[in-house]
Amino acid sequence: MRILHTSDWHIGRTFHGNSTMDALAEVFGALTEQVRENDVDVVVVAGDVFDSATPAAAAYTLLGDALVALHETGARVIVTSGNHDSAARLGFQARLLRDGIDVLTDPRAIGDPVTVHDADGPVRFFGIPYLEPAIVRQHWPEAQLRTQAQTMAYAMGLVREGIDRHEGRSVAIAHCFAAGVDVTAGLEREVRQGGLDVVPLEVFDGPDYVALGHIHGRQQVSERVRYSGAPLHYSFGEQHKPRGSWLVELDADGLASVEWLDLPVPRALVTLTGTLDEILSVENVAAHAEDWVCAIYTDAVAQAEPMRRLREQYPFCAMVQHQPSVSADVDERSYSERLRMAVTDTDRIEAFLQHVRAGQGASERESELIREILDDRARTEALV
Known part of the structure; x- marks a missing residue:
């Protein structure tokens, strides 16, 4: 069985005030072609489908178009909710979707898998929506759920119980911050880096593969526990991170291989540093006029109307910062x-x-x- 692992679509997010809808539509088109070309059986979307709990109508339209296009390749599509999504709104859509598109948002159903068969038998997909301890502890009063680690540990216990009840291979889908993640890989905006929200790696023991979402850069936490990252760059801090998804293959014995598939970047991101005149040089403009530009100018004195001057040459300049260069013989006194x-x-x-x-x-x-x-x-x- 071939599984495509993607996550963190964030439909509706803007990039420094600019819409990303057209760029996402382009990326979703490429993603659909990858599914078709690689004979993917199941597409997994590991949370943060939307960027807001109350997305605009255009975001619903784009999501619907993307899910239908993926389903029309012949693949099964399984979606879970993230911390940005409204589980209720996303779950409501599940009733309106056609067979073969599963939206898993109910924490009470974590132990009940979606089953997909291949030539080697069944594969059980366990969807874990984003679990906020204060909200979900009402469902499991017998458990002590104060932290994300405790809550995910309990949820994965339910997954392992489900695995024991059903024969076959298994895949878990979750949205959290796992221990061992490289903190430079593009952390989600609301991820707290303190110990309370870190989920130990051993919590994910059991399934043949664990598809995670919540950070925006790809990560291999272990051979079978991975983040795919976001399909689009959402900040200049992510500009050097590749965009894509994991192509996961299961054989009769479990995890057989994992391959990275790159997605196109509709508009490259670049950070230009130097004096304003250097940033506006003919060479820089020729190389980056069509890129998203973050300009960090180092002139000793703040320049007049730097954004206006930059956008005359860089129509997609999204950010400008003044960071004067510090002389080597700076007076250290206060x-x-x-x-x-x-x-x-x-x-x-x-x-x-x-x-x-x-x-x-x-x-x-x-x-x-x-x-x-x-x-x-x-x-x-x-x-x-």
Whole structure:
């Protein structure tokens, strides 16, 4: 059996105020072709289908189009809810979908698998929706569920009970932060990195494969426990991370192989650093005029209307930051210390400029102007 593992679609999320709907539609088209070309039997979507608990109508339309297209390849589609989704809204759609598209959002049904058969027999798919301990503990009053680790451990216990009740191979689908994840891989916005929300790896013992969602970069936590990441870049911090999905193959004995399938990036992301003039150089513009651009300009002084100037050359400049470069001989004293040591007005102005310019004092021309102004003031005061 061939399984395509994807997650974190975040339909409806914007990129620095720009819609991502058209880009996602393009990526979903490529994903559908991968399913068709690789004879995929089951597509697994491990949570965060939507970016909001109250998605706009266009998000529902895009989701419906994507699920129907995947189903028309002949593949079974199994979807679980994530922390961004409204399980109730996503679950309501399940009743309206055709046979072969399963939306699993009910925590009380975790131990009841969706069964798909191949030549080697049944494969049981156990869907674990995102579990907020304070919300789901009402379903299991016998358990002590204060943390995500405790809650996922209990849910995986239900999965193992389900595995024991049913013959065949098994796949678990969940949305959480597993121990061992590389924290540079694109963590979800609301993931707390403290110990309370970390789920130990041994919690996932049992199934032949565990398809996880919740972080936006691909991760292999173990040979059979993986994150696929998001299919689209949603921040400049993710720009160097590949986008794609895992193609998982099960044979009669369980997990046989896992292969990464790259997805296209509709518009590349790039971070350009240097003075504003360097960022606007002919070479940079020629290379990145069609990219999403984050511009970090290092001029000592904040420039006038940098975003307007950048967008004249980079229509897709989404972000601009001023980070003055720090001189090697920066005065390490605090601003208050420099003021106490200042003797003249010139010293005080220089201390202020260094303070607001991250260590950069007055330029030669500025020093001349400061002297002229102070001299004029002195002459005026002498005449009074």
